Amino acid sequence: MNRITSDGITKVKAVFIYCLYKGEGLQVEALALERKAEMNRELKERIKVLKKERNAIILAHYYQRDEIQEVADFRGDSFLLAQKAAQTDADVIVFCGVHFMGESAKILAPDKKVIIPDERAGCPMADMVNVDGLRKLKAQHPNAKVVTYINSSAEIKAETDICCTSSNAVKVIQSLDAEEIIWVPDKNLGHYVQQHTDKKMIIWEGYCNTHDMLTVKDVVEMRAKYPNAEFVVHPECRPEVVEMGDFVGSTTAILEYCRDSACKEFIVGTEDGTGYQLRVDSPDKEFHFATKFLVCPNMKVNNLKKLAKALETMKPEIYVPQDVADRARLSLERMLQVK
Numbered sequence: 540m541n542r543i544t545s546d547g548i549t550k551v552k553a554v555f556i557y558c559l560y561k562g563e564g565l566q567v568e569a570l571a572l573e574r575k576a577e578m579n580r581e582l583k584e585r586i587k588v589l590k591k592e593r594n595a596i597i598l599a600h601y602y603q604r605d606e607i608q609e610v611a612d613f614r615g616d617s618f619l620l621a622q623k624a625a626q627t628d629a630d631v632i633v634f635c636g637v638h639f640m641g642e643s644a645k646i647l648a649p650d651k652k653v654i655i656p657d658e659r660a661g662c663p664m665a666d667m668v669n670v671d672g673l674r675k676l677k678a679q680h681p682n683a684k685v686v687t688y689i690n691s692s693a694e695i696k697a698e699t700d701i702c703c704t705s706s707n708a709v710k711v712i713q714s715l716d717a718e719e720i721i722w723v724p725d726k727n728l729g730h731y732v733q734q735h736t737d738k739k740m741i742i743w744e745g746y747c748n749t750h751d752m753l754t755v756k757d758v759v760e761m762r763a764k765y766p767n768a769e770f771v772v773h774p775e776c777r778p779e780v781v782e783m784g785d786f787v788g789s790t791t792a793i794l795e796y797c798r799d800s801a802c803k804e805f806i807v808g809t810e811d812g813t814g815y816q817l818r819v820d821s822p823d824k825e826f827h828f829a830t831k832f833l834v835c836p837n838m839k840v841n842n843l844k845k846l847a848k849a850l851e852t853m854k855p856e857i858y859v860p861q862d863v864a865d866r867a868r869l870s871l872e873r874m875l876q877v878k
């Protein structure tokens with residue numbers, strides 16, 4: 540005969556209560572998701588109306604939240620978006636990215652109003668180099684030319700001979716008539732570029748907190764888990780991680796490579812916002828981010844609510860002092876002339 544002991548009854552009760560709570564918990568979770576989706580729908584509608592009223596264009600970096608990329612007129616990396624800003628005939632540019640990107644847009648489109656959803660969206664790597672430190676280095680190496688990664692502030696660009704991106708850095712360096720290069724601010728990208736040029740590079744010790752998070756151990760584990768996947772990696776990652784890449788390239792280069800490759804599965808070594816464009820381009824392929832830490836918190840401070848508010852209030856606005864903008868523009872324009 541089956542007997543339920545007092546202990547058995549307690550167990551049955553516990554299981555019943557657990558199921559009840561779990562069921563309710565799931566219901567609450569589903570309701571919250573539904574509410575969020577509804578709020579996002581309302582915000583998207585509001586953004587659409589405001590965008591038209593303001594004659595605004597929304598530019599979103601590939602590292603933004605999915606819902607922001609969805610409402611953007613253009614998605615791109617910092618360079619592509621700066622170019623778009625320079626070409627647009629809209630009156631207002633809403634730049635969904637981090638502060639230095641909004642500055643580049645303002646530098647290249649000085650007559651436009653440039654606003655960003657949240658002025659706290661900074662970039663720790665851009666902040667790792669300062670004007671005084673760079674001037675000191677220039678004084679120590681008077682024959683060197685300063686090459687600055689586009690991921691930098693307007694003040695640093697103004698102290699620069701020429702800017703570059705992660706895809707044209709080698710070409711930019713080769714185009715210079717100097718044998719010595721001061722490279723700012725990313726040491727990991729600098730190390731990668733140094734392998735492709737004989738010029739002497741004096742490399743600043745900055746780095747991207749997000750890309751620098753990825754380790755060899757992470758990649759080894761992911762490769763064991765997904766043996767058929769190719770590992771694609773951004774050169775802002777640590778040199779020993781970059782060395783493991785089946786493909787190394789800028790954000791845009793990674794997106795294009797994954798889209799065009801015959802391979803169906805990838806381990807991705809760059810910021811997780813790129814998942815949006817990767818899935819748009821190749822819905823039939825699988826993408827595994829190499830670690831859950833590949834998330835830039837600065838990029839993620841922007842959201843739909845703040846974007847709608849920025850369009851409503853036309854704030855926060857990006858300002859770059861005229862003399863800084865003029866000098867910074869020269870360093871960007873020199874880069875554009877490199878073929």
Ligand code: SF4
Nearest residue numbers: 662663664747749835
């Ligand atoms: S991903 Fe890295 S370089 Fe880009 S904004 Fe974030 S911290 Fe800066």
